[in-house]
Amino acid sequence: MQMKEYKPLIVAFCCNWCSYAGADLAGNNRLNYPAEVKIIRVPCSCRVNPMFILRAFQRGADGVIICGCHPGDCHYTSGNYYTRRRMATLFSMLDYLGIEKERTRVEWVSAAEGAKFAATMNDFVKTVASLGENKRLEDLRCKR
Amino acid sequence: MQKITTEQLIEKAAELMNEGKVASVLGWEKGEFGYDVTPGIFGSVDELKAKFVYGDFSAANLSKYLVKKTEMVQGQALVFLKTERKILIFLKPCDSYSFNQLLTEHRFDREKVYAVGVQCDGMVDIEKVKKIAGDGLLSVDTSGNDVVVKTLYNGDMKIAKADVLAERCVNCKSKKHVAYDELLGETGEVIDSNRFDEVERIEKMTPDERFAFWQNELSKCIRCNACRDACPACTCEKCVFDNPKSGVENKSPANSFEEKLFHIIRAYHVAGRCTDCGECSRVCPQNIPLHLLNRKFIKDINEFYGDYQAGAEVGSRAPLVDYTVNDVEPGEVFDRGDENA
Numbered sequence A: 001m002q003m004k005e006y007k008p009l010i011v012a013f014c015c016n017w018c019s020y021a022g023a024d025l026a027g028n029n030r031l032n033y034p035a036e037v038k039i040i041r042v043p044c045s046c047r048v049n050p051m052f053i054l055r056a057f058q059r060g061a062d063g064v065i066i067c068g069c070h071p072g073d074c075h076y077t078s079g080n081y082y083t084r085r086r087m088a089t090l091f092s093m094l095d096y097l098g099i100e101k102e103r104t105r106v107e108w109v110s111a112a113e114g115a116k117f118a119a120t121m122n123d124f125v126k127t128v129a130s131l132g133e134n135k136r137l138e139d140l141r142c143k144r
Numbered sequence B: 001m002q003k004i005t006t007e008q009l010i011e012k013a014a015e016l017m018n019e020g021k022v023a024s025v026l027g028w029e030k031g032e033f034g035y036d037v038t039p040g041i042f043g044s045v046d047e048l049k050a051k052f053v054y055g056d057f058s059a060a061n062l063s064k065y066l067v068k069k070t071e072m073v074q075g076q077a078l079v080f081l082k083t084e085r086k087i088l089i090f091l092k093p094c095d096s097y098s099f100n101q102l103l104t105e106h107r108f109d110r111e112k113v114y115a116v117g118v119q120c121d122g123m124v125d126i127e128k129v130k131k132i133a134g135d136g137l138l139s140v141d142t143s144g145n146d147v148v149v150k151t152l153y154n155g156d157m158k159i160a161k162a163d164v165l166a167e168r169c170v171n172c173k174s175k176k177h178v179a180y181d182e183l184l185g186e187t188g189e190v191i192d193s194n195r196f197d198e199v200e201r202i203e204k205m206t207p208d209e210r211f212a213f214w215q216n217e218l219s220k221c222i223r224c225n226a227c228r229d230a231c232p233a234c235t236c237e238k239c240v241f242d243n244p245k246s247g248v249e250n251k252s253p254a255n256s257f258e259e260k261l262f263h264i265i266r267a268y269h270v271a272g273r274c275t276d277c278g279e280c281s282r283v284c285p286q287n288i289p290l291h292l293l294n295r296k297f298i299k300d301i302n303e304f305y306g307d308y309q310a311g312a313e314v315g316s317r318a319p320l321v322d323y324t325v326n327d328v329e330p331g332e333v334f335d336r337g338d339e340n341a
């Protein structure tokens, strides 16, 4: 029997004003990035609660990336500055608990950076794929 | 033993009651055994005389009780319903930080509280005593720098208090009272403690070791919620862990994911507001070192955003609801971590 090729599932939280538009631009420009990236649109990167990230892992994500406007460009002025502090501390805590730090990432992608969006996703998927399945924050009840 | 005695505190409380300054007292109440002291509310001098105690087991941090005790009911605080008098609270140095933190968060009305700072000479951890003395404790008393234990099986023994000091007191961060109206005994200084040593030790492990360490610790959790309920920073009226729709409401963790979810969220929720009073670890019936999660956040915050002690002053802005334009990026944090490893 042939093993199904392993494809990581990535959840990307993208803020409505920059990164989501960036993803759109990547599509319009026909830039490739893996279909395993599932985008969830949020009003601002700071809408992402630590619970969202844990939930994503629970429901089967192998990696979670948060994309927002570049610092200083947040539609709500300071949302992404809070995101930055929150995620720095949260990711550090995940690392402290022994959960692979490469599975989480924050990236600033503007609406004009379609290419950056695609490149970021390609790179992130590659990194996560090399780590394999998320075992340390999995919930067997949610396995497909 | 404490330099300040139970009698001195009762005397002070009685004096304030008789003067009509305070209506009730938040203090420590005797339990069945000398060591199971609980928080208590006292409404009269007689009650105080019968049940109040201050000693090496008066570890409970009382600040949180002020939230409910001064709560507004139809525009009037509970204690004010009957009288115009205040509620008296006794604060050890570490409790006074929680007191300030709650004030910062506008969780109670300072006007309705009379705070008496009490000198603290360190608290004893009964679990440590049990480890040395074994089962069948008959009585535990402290005299001077010794703990005198009588046991059923292993006879009587004397243990140096230093050997059974509570973890939070071994690493006491400050003997300074940061809030009080009046002081009994002396107030000390902020101490340059070694409280981050253990966190550093864990940080230096490999990810696999860290994972195994925490898996081992967190899997003991029975989700009694005591850590949340005792925490003076956890005062939300609605908590995600009470919400039946969250799937993680008051029930024991179904698997290791739920354990981690609870602990990450609990610790994260108090990050930047935790005063490191050590109540969570103290009340945990499973002896999970929860303070090591909180201290990790404190240590990170100190390193990333500059030293910050929650509760050191009223009105300071917690680091996670603050920012500067030049903060470190989450990615850089990890690179820096690699250098340490």
Ligand code: SF4
Pocket (backbone or CB within 6 Å): B059, B092, B093, B094, B095, B120, B121, B122, B123, B168, B169, B170, B171, B172, B173, B174, B175
């Ligand atoms: S931590 Fe310090 S102030 Fe708090 S109970 Fe222990 S010795 Fe007293």
Ligand code: SF4
Pocket (backbone or CB within 6 Å): B220, B221, B222, B223, B224, B225, B226, B227, B228, B283, B284, B285, B286, B287, B288, B290
């Ligand atoms: S007090 Fe201990 S056992 Fe109870 S919920 Fe907290 S960590 Fe779990």
Ligand code: FES
Pocket (backbone or CB within 6 Å): A015, A016, A017, A018, A019, A043, A044, A045, A046, A068, A069, A073, A074, A075, A076, A079, A080
């Ligand atoms: S709106 Fe894009 S990060 Fe706030």
